[in-house]
Amino acid sequence: MKTALITGVTGQDGAYLAEWLLNLGYTVYGTHRLTKTPDIWRLEYLDILDHPQFHLHACDLTDFNSCKTLIKQISPDEVYNLAAQSFVGLSFKEPFMTAQITGVAVLNLLEAIRIIKPSIRFYQASSSELFGQVEEIPQTEKTPFHPRSPYAVAKLFAHWSAINYRESYGLFATCGILYNHESPLRSKEFVTRKITHTVARIALGQQDLLVLGNLDVSRDWGYAKEYVVGMHRMMQHDVADTFVLATNRTASVREFTDLAFQAAGTDLIWEGTGLNAFAIERKSGQLRVRVDQNFYRPCEVGTMQGDASKARDLLGWQANTRLEQLCQLMVQEDLRRVEKGVPF
Ligand code: NDP
Numbered sequence: 001m002k003t004a005l006i007t008g009v010t011g012q013d014g015a016y017l018a019e020w021l022l023n024l025g026y027t028v029y030g031t032h033r034l035t036k037t038p039d040i041w042r043l044e045y046l047d048i049l050d051h052p053q054f055h056l057h058a059c060d061l062t063d064f065n066s067c068k069t070l071i072k073q074i075s076p077d078e079v080y081n082l083a084a085q086s087f088v089g090l091s092f093k094e095p096f097m098t099a100q101i102t103g104v105a106v107l108n109l110l111e112a113i114r115i116i117k118p119s120i121r122f123y124q125a126s127s128s129e130l131f132g133q134v135e136e137i138p139q140t141e142k143t144p145f146h147p148r149s150p151y152a153v154a155k156l157f158a159h160w161s162a163i164n165y166r167e168s169y170g171l172f173a174t175c176g177i178l179y180n181h182e183s184p185l186r187s188k189e190f191v192t193r194k195i196t197h198t199v200a201r202i203a204l205g206q207q208d209l210l211v212l213g214n215l216d217v218s219r220d221w222g223y224a225k226e227y228v229v230g231m232h233r234m235m236q237h238d239v240a241d242t243f244v245l246a247t248n249r250t251a252s253v254r255e256f257t258d259l260a261f262q263a264a265g266t267d268l269i270w271e272g273t274g275l276n277a278f279a280i281e282r283k284s285g286q287l288r289v290r291v292d293q294n295f296y297r298p299c300e301v302g303t304m305q306g307d308a309s310k311a312r313d314l315l316g317w318q319a320n321t322r323l324e325q326l327c328q329l330m331v332q333e334d335l336r337r338v339e340k341g342v343p344f
C-alpha cells in the first residue's frame with residue numbers, strides 16, 4: 001500500500017485528507033512545525049491520532065536540509081503540500097513570513113523531491129486567490145491570474161514553481177486551484193466559522209453581537225471534506241495537471257450570515273450599506289450584526305466563482321453539498337460545542 005506525506009496535517013484539509021487516505025489503506029505521515037506544540041485538535045476530533053498507520057513528524061519546511069531529510073527518511077509515494085500561512089488577512093501584516101512558508105518552502109520540497117526521489121507525486125495547494133481581481137466569471141484553469149494579497153503572490157510563486165518542475169524535470173507536480181472550502185474544522189479567524197461560532201454563542205445567550213468586515217464580497221464556498229477527495233483524485237490521474245475545484249455558485253458574506261442566523265432559528269433585517277450596514281433580529285429588534293473597518297483588507301478580490309468542469313470530466317469530481325447544508329452543519333456543530341464548552 002502507498003505512503004503519503006501531508007505537510008500541514010494539523011490544518012483543516014490536512015486532517016480530512018489524512019482521514020480519507022487512512023481509510024483507503026495508506027500509511028500517512030504528517031508534518032508539524034518544530035517551533036510549537038502541534039495543534040492536534042482536528043486529528044483528535046477525527047480520531048486519527050492513534051491510528052497505527054498515522055505518524056506525526058516535526059519538520060521546518062522553510063529549511064532545505066530539513067526537507068531533504070524528511071523526503072529521505074519517509075520516502076513517500078505521494079506528497080500533499082498543504083502547509084501554509086493560509087489567512088489572507090494576516091498576510092498583509094506578515095508578508096515576509098507568508099512569503100517564506102506559503103511560497104519559498106514549496107521550492108524546498110520540489111528540489112528535495114527532484115534530488116532524492118523524482119518518482120514522487122506532488123500536490124500543490126493552489127488557490128482561487130490567484131485570480132484575485134478576476135478577469136472573467138466564472139473562472140477556469142485558463143483564466144489569467146491577478147493576485148491581490150501577499151498570500152496570493154506567495155501562492156503564485158508556489159504554483160508556477162510546481163509547474164516549472166513539471167515542465168523542466170518531468171516531476172509529477174499537480175496543482176489544485178481550490179476555491180474556499182469550509183467545515184466545522186475551519187479555524188475561527190476565517191469568516192464562515194467566525195460567523196457560525198458567533199451565531200451559536202448568540203443563540204445560547206453567551207454573546208450579543210457579531211462584528212464583521214466587508215459584507216458585500218462574495219465567495220464560492222464548498223465543503224472541505226469533499227475537496228480533499230478531489231486532491232486525491234488529481235494525484236491518481238494519468239498525468240500531472242492543474243484543476244479547479246469549486247461549486248460554481250457564489251454568495252456574499254451577508255448571505256452567509258443570513259443563512260447562519262436562519263440555521264439557528266433567527267431572521268435578520270438589514271439596514272444601511274458599506275461601513276454603516278447593520279442587522280437587527282426581526283423578533284426582538286435587537287442589534288445582532290455591525291461592521292467594523294478593522295476587518296476590511298487593504299485590497300479585495302473580485303467575484304469568486306469557479307467552473308470545475310475539467311475536474312468533473314477528467315476526474316469524475318464534483319461538489320455535492322449545497323451552501324445551505326454546509327452552513328447548517330457548521331452551525332449545528334458550533335451549537336453543540338458552545339453548549340459543551342469546547343474551546344475550538
Ligand atoms: P489551515 O490554515 O487550516 O492549515 C494550514 C496548515 O499549515 C496547518 O497545519 C499549519 O500548522 C501549517 N502551517 C502554517 N504555518 C506554518 C509554518 N510556518 N510552518 C509549517 N507549517 C505551517 O489551512 P487549510 O487546511 O484550510 O488549507 C490547506 C492548504 O490549502 C493551505 O495551503 C491553503 O493555503 C490552501 N487553500 C485552502 C483553501 C481553503 O478554502 N481552505 C482554498 C485554497 C487553498 P499549525 O496547525 O501549526 O498552524
Ligand code: GDR
Pocket residue numbers: 086087088089126127128129178179180181189190191192194211212213214215217218219253295296297300301
Ligand atoms: P479568504 O477567507 O480570504 O477567502 O481565504 P476568509 O474567510 O478569511 O475571508 C473571506 C471574505 O470575507 C471577508 N470578511 C471577513 N473575513 C474574515 N476573516 N473576518 C471577518 O470578520 C470578515 N468580514 C468580511 C473578507 O474580507 C474576505 O473577502 C480563504 C483561505 O482559506 C485561503 O487560504 C484560501 O486560499 C482562500 O480562502 C481560497
